[in-house]
Amino acid sequence: MGLSKKLMTKLFTNLVRAHHFDELFARRLTRGELIGFYHPAAGHFAPGVAAGSILNKDDFMWPHHRAHGVPHMLSKGVPIEEFLAEHTGKETGCCAGRTSWHWSFPEFGIYGMTGYIGGNFPQMVGYGWAAQRNGNGQVAMSCTGDGSYNNGRAHEAMLMAANWKLPIIFLCENNGWAIHSRIEDMHPTEDIASLALGYDMPSAIVDGQDVFACAEALQEAVKRARAGKGPTLVEAKTVRWREHDIGTPDLDGYRPRTKEELAELHERDPIRIATEQMLDNKTLSQGQIDKVHEDALAECDAAEKFADASAIAEPTVEELRAAVYAD
Amino acid sequence: MVEMTYVDAIKSAITEEMRADDSVFMVGQDIRGAIYPHTKGLVDEFGEDRIVDTPMSEFGMFGTGFGAALAGYRPIVDFMFGSCCMVAGETLMVQLGQQYFLHGSQTPVPMVLMGACGTGKRLANDHAYIPRGEILHRPGLKYVFPSTPADAKGLMASAIRDNNPVFFFYHYDLLMDRGEVPEGQYFVPLGQSEVKREGSDITVLANGLMYKHAMQVAEQLDGEISVEVIDPRSFEPFDSETLMKSLEKTNHLIIVDEDHARCGFAAEVMAQVFEQGFDLLDAPVERLCIENLPIPGGYMEPTVVPTPEKIEAAIRRVVA
Amino acid sequence: MALIGIIANPASGKDIRRLVSGARVVPHQEKANIISRFMAGLASTGAHSLMLMPDGSGLSRKIQEADGKHRIRQVDLPSVLGDWRDTFHSVEAMVEAGARAIVTLGGDGTNRIAAKACAEVPLIPISTGTNNVFPQMIEGTLAGLAAGRLAELGDMAKRVCLRRPKFEIIDKGGDVVDIALVDIAVVRSGVRGALAVWNVEDIYSALVTGARADVIGLSAIAGAVAPQGQAVRVMLGRGGRIVRAAIAPGIVPDIPIEDVQEIAVGHPVPLGPPGAMLALDGERELRLDAERPLFARLTDQGPWVVDIAAALSGGQSQNTENEGLTEEHAHGT
Numbered sequence: 015m016g017l018s019k020k021l022m023t024k025l026f027t028n029l030v031r032a033h034h035f036d037e038l039f040a041r042r043l044t045r046g047e048l049i050g051f052y053h054p055a056a057g058h059f060a061p062g063v064a065a066g067s068i069l070n071k072d073d074f075m076w077p078h079h080r081a082h083g084v085p086h087m088l089s090k091g092v093p094i095e096e097f098l099a100e101h102t103g104k105e106t107g108c109c110a111g112r113t114s115w116h117w118s119f120p121e122f123g124i125y126g127m128t129g130y131i132g133g134n135f136p137q138m139v140g141y142g143w144a145a146q147r148n149g150n151g152q153v154a155m156s157c158t159g160d161g162s163y164n165n166g167r168a169h170e171a172m173l174m175a176a177n178w179k180l181p182i183i184f185l186c187e188n189n190g191w192a193i194h195s196r197i198e199d200m201h202p203t204e205d206i207a208s209l210a211l212g213y214d215m216p217s218a219i220v221d222g223q224d225v226f227a228c229a230e231a232l233q234e235a236v237k238r239a240r241a242g243k244g245p246t247l248v249e250a251k252t253v254r255w256r257e258h259d260i261g262t263p264d265l266d267g268y269r270p271r272t273k274e275e276l277a278e279l280h281e282r283d284p285i286r287i288a289t290e291q292m293l294d295n296k297t298l299s300q301g302q303i304d305k306v307h308e309d310a311l312a313e314c315d316a317a318e319k320f321a322d323a324s325a326i327a328e329p330t331v332e333e334l335r336a337a338v339y340a341d
Numbered sequence: 342m343v344e345m346t347y348v349d350a351i352k353s354a355i356t357e358e359m360r361a362d363d364s365v366f367m368v369g370q371d372i373r374g375a376i377y378p379h380t381k382g383l384v385d386e387f388g389e390d391r392i393v394d395t396p397m398s399e400f401g402m403f404g405t406g407f408g409a410a411l412a413g414y415r416p417i418v419d420f421m422f423g424s425c426c427m428v429a430g431e432t433l434m435v436q437l438g439q440q441y442f443l444h445g446s447q448t449p450v451p452m453v454l455m456g457a458c459g460t461g462k463r464l465a466n467d468h469a470y471i472p473r474g475e476i477l478h479r480p481g482l483k484y485v486f487p488s489t490p491a492d493a494k495g496l497m498a499s500a501i502r503d504n505n506p507v508f509f510f511y512h513y514d515l516l517m518d519r520g521e522v523p524e525g526q527y528f529v530p531l532g533q534s535e536v537k538r539e540g541s542d543i544t545v546l547a548n549g550l551m552y553k554h555a556m557q558v559a560e561q562l563d564g565e566i567s568v569e570v571i572d573p574r575s576f577e578p579f580d581s582e583t584l585m586k587s588l589e590k591t592n593h594l595i596i597v598d599e600d601h602a603r604c605g606f607a608a609e610v611m612a613q614v615f616e617q618g619f620d621l622l623d624a625p626v627e628r629l630c631i632e633n634l635p636i637p638g639g640y641m642e643p644t645v646v647p648t649p650e651k652i653e654a655a656i657r658r659v660v661a
Numbered sequence: 662m663a664l665i666g667i668i669a670n671p672a673s674g675k676d677i678r679r680l681v682s683g684a685r686v687v688p689h690q691e692k693a694n695i696i697s698r699f700m701a702g703l704a705s706t707g708a709h710s711l712m713l714m715p716d717g718s719g720l721s722r723k724i725q726e727a728d729g730k731h732r733i734r735q736v737d738l739p740s741v742l743g744d745w746r747d748t749f750h751s752v753e754a755m756v757e758a759g760a761r762a763i764v765t766l767g768g769d770g771t772n773r774i775a776a777k778a779c780a781e782v783p784l785i786p787i788s789t790g791t792n793n794v795f796p797q798m799i800e801g802t803l804a805g806l807a808a809g810r811l812a813e814l815g816d817m818a819k820r821v822c823l824r825r826p827k828f829e830i831i832d833k834g835g836d837v838v839d840i841a842l843v844d845i846a847v848v849r850s851g852v853r854g855a856l857a858v859w860n861v862e863d864i865y866s867a868l869v870t871g872a873r874a875d876v877i878g879l880s881a882i883a884g885a886v887a888p889q890g891q892a893v894r895v896m897l898g899r900g901g902r903i904v905r906a907a908i909a910p911g912i913v914p915d916i917p918i919e920d921v922q923e924i925a926v927g928h929p930v931p932l933g934p935p936g937a938m939l940a941l942d943g944e945r946e947l948r949l950d951a952e953r954p955l956f957a958r959l960t961d962q963g964p965w966v967v968d969i970a971a972a973l974s975g976g977q978s979q980n981t982e983n984e985g986l987t988e989e990h991a992h993g994t
Contacts, residue, residue, distance in 0.1 A: 015850060015854060015855075015858065015859055016860065017850070017854060074408075109447075110445035110446070112442070112444075113444070116443055118445055118447055118448060120448050125408075125412075128431075128432075128439075133436055135400065135404065136404025136408070137404055139404040139408060140404050140408015140410070140412065141411075141412055142408070143405045143408065144408060144413070166400070167404075167432070170400045171404065173396060173401070174404070174405070205675065207675060208688050208689055211686065216680055217675075217679060218675065218679045218680050219675040220677065220855055221855075224852075224854070226851075226854045227853065227856070230855040231855045235680060275740075278740055291851070294948050295851040295852065295936070295948065297851060338480060339441070339481070339483070340504040341504065
């Protein structure tokens with residue numbers, strides 16, 4: 015319903031790119047070629063690809079912390095090499111190398127972030143207000159996980175958004191885990207989406223492993239927002255088949271997650287699910303699909319070359335002092 | 342020049358700036374109904390789109406401002422009571438100040454955060470304390486506090502025009518104070534202290550209600566001790582040059598701060614004076630601050646806050 | 662003391678149709694309430710043994726904790742996958758364990774899966790889904806009483822049941838590839854996507870087991886052009902007349918009808934065009950391929966469903982099982 019061949023191809027391509035970039039970041043972190051930390055996608059990237067792919071350049075977006083927002087951002091057109099440069103402390107990094115991992119791509123409606131879970135929600139209200147005031151059909155897409163809806167700010171933001179009918183899409187990418195905590199133990203209802211009822215907001219639940227399903231659902235939510243009908247909560251049920259962040263043990267509470275459980279999660283592979291459908295609906299041939307992978311790997315290569323060739327950001331204390339305030 | 346109250350001066354600045362720039366708007370609780378007089382009538386002139394009443398959600402009103410500022414608007418977030426800004430927690434105390442710097446100095450946050458505060462009404466800690474020390478400790482946040490109607494207008498106008506987050510807190514007790522205010526647009530730059538009373542024996546650094554007390558004491562001591570009163574007006578950025586110039590003349594200093602002593606503005610100024618002007622001092626610096634305990638209400642309030650009597654006693658001690 | 666199975670689909674009533682139409686919202690709590698009322702109704706007929714489909718929500722666990730009267734256990738699934746397989750394998754397990762009836766909370770989609778596995782065990786379908794042509798809007802307590810009656814009737818339970826029709830989707834060799842209880846829509850769509858069908862412009866044709874002017878969905882399209890209850894195929898497209906029908910909650914568009922054909926039991930109807938997708942009971946499922954042509958074959962040997970009125974009133978249903986029975990037999994235990 016409403017996915018053109020062009021959009022399906024875009025979604026598929028971005029899905030493949032997201033996968034290869036996730037592997038790139040994970041590999042570099044493991045080799046000590048990345049500063050700080052990395053929270054791998056590991057099965058959790060289709061909702062972000064769908065979100066980024068369907069938005070316009072001037073729509074606001076807060077990418078998800080998982081995979082450091084790479085699936086979301088590369089799908090929205092952001093130059094990921096600048097994000098990789100940031101992760102390697104380079105001058106060419108999107109934050110001039112000052113953060114190791116924050117995103118900031120204002121011309122794409124992405125205005126920076128905080129590491130604190132739930133810290134996106136207040137700004138989302140502001141983006142939604144600005145979009146409504148601008149009156150040109152812009153929307154604001156908030157992408158966070160199940161754990162973030164434990165935070166009070168999520169509730170205040172939903173209240174504000176529903177009250178004022180702000181054009182905000184609350185995308186909850188529910189992979190069932192908040193570090194080592196199961197969502198069943200941390201949330202009183204099965205679905206995060208049921209929160210929407212309390213704020214008189216419509217919601218929908220969608221398969222977060224199927225990028226096309228996510229795109230259809232998000233498109234409808236975006237349509238509502240652009241038409242001035244207010245916010246929507248879309249919950250994408252997804253999985254996370256690696257540890258929360260690389261190097262942290264992969265626990266279920268205080269015992270390791272079992273091989274059986276992980277094997278089951280692997281079955282819901284977004285790339286396999288999307289590839290089958292692209293072949294099945296004859297939009298792409300196997301040869302073309304192989305080319306998509308090749309191109310993505312080449313893109314990853316080029317991003318690495320760019321980051322590695324850039325100079326390390328080493329400003330003086332005076333230069334840093336001068337950067338605290340805007341003129 | 343025209344005579345007006347402190348609170349009307351605030352309103353005057355807001356009005357002028359909202360007329361000059363469409364992107365300026367106010368957001369907070371019960372602003373349209375003017376729970377405090379500085380917003381009276383604004384909704385009639387500027388409409389509900391720009392004078393925005395919010396639910397009782399500090400994250401909501403602050404978030405509206407934060408996101409809108411990033412998106413190119415110039416919000417004035419009115420917390421009603423200054424201390425209520427703390428309800429917006431981490432988003433205010435951590436994210437706000439770091440936003441511009443961390444993100445490569447690409448995304449300014451032109452935002453004014455305002456609220457009424459101060460002792461004198463005996464309403465106990467949460468309604469009495471002035472958030473100051475903790476905010477000044479956070480890099481990336483500017484902070485002003487007017488003592489007079491003219492400063493109220495000038496600082497508010499500058500705060501709105503500043504492309505950074507600026508806390509504009511003001512004092513309940515001074516709302517109805519009258520003073521001369523320049524007509525039309527008037528700006529008091531941030532980072533500019535003012536010598537409000539010249540003297541030669543001792544410098545008193547004081548602001549807000551404390552400035553009023555200091556001026557009262559200086560009058561009383563006139564002829565006996567020559568007191569120079571400096572009003573910082575702007576706490577971040579803080580103009581220490583004016584203070585050092587004054588110390589070259591007086592060599593004696595007391596700092597009166599309507600905030601808890603420990604790790605507060607007074608302690609910071611003392612440190613700066615030791616760093617920049619130790620040799621200028623003929624006597625140790627004294628600070629008069631609020632006792633390090635939650636501010637009680639009732640009849641106890643004067644016991645824990647600086648009063649004119651305590652200021653006079655301190656002046657006498659330091660010049661002796 | 663009979664075994665009754667309960668399938669409460671946690672996913673029903675939560676999908677994209679909440680966004681594209683004013684589809685009903687049935688929150689988690691209401692499903693739990695329906696089941697509580699069901700168990701109360703059932704309890705009034707005696708203590709029984711209940712088997713629940715396990716789910717990730719803790720709904721089944723909450724039910725077990727709350728109830729005191731019945732013996733309740735969960736189906737022992739190797740794992741909860743959170744999709745149709747949970748329903749399918751649970752129903753299989755319930756049938757194998759000798760369930761007298763299986764109550765389902767869901768819509769057409771939920772019941773389609775249950776019907777694949779329920780064999781001869783009657784279903785008591787309570788409507789909590791979006792498209793609810795197959796299940797009934799029946800109050801939970803009454804469903805419980807009806808289940809009690811089925812348990813009472815034992816091997817003669819079919820006296821108060823009706824056999825529903827179904828489509829079998831078959832290939833050229835006659836092998837059954839899938840089923841549909843209510844409708845098959847042939848739609849233009851590249852992907853399964855969010856499963857639902859909501860755009861009239863994307864529908865090539867609709868096949869229904871029974872035209873119904875009194876329901877929402879594709880059956881309503883048929884209901885506007887064919888006699889009530891008649892199985893038909895409706896080809897959509899310009900060139901014919903326009904009718905209006907409620908194809909989804911809150912959505913009553915103009916529908917261009919090109920052709921209407923009766924479908925007879927046992928006669929396979931070819932499905933096309935190649936490249937289109939088949940949506941079965943409201944959910945996109947299979948793609949049509951020129952290399953493997955598929956057909957829809959109507960059969961009246963679908964799942965058994967309790968006839969609530971008969972069950973509760975002590976009467977009997979109009980079905981082939983009851984042909985030739987005397988009144989006495991009908992009221993016996």
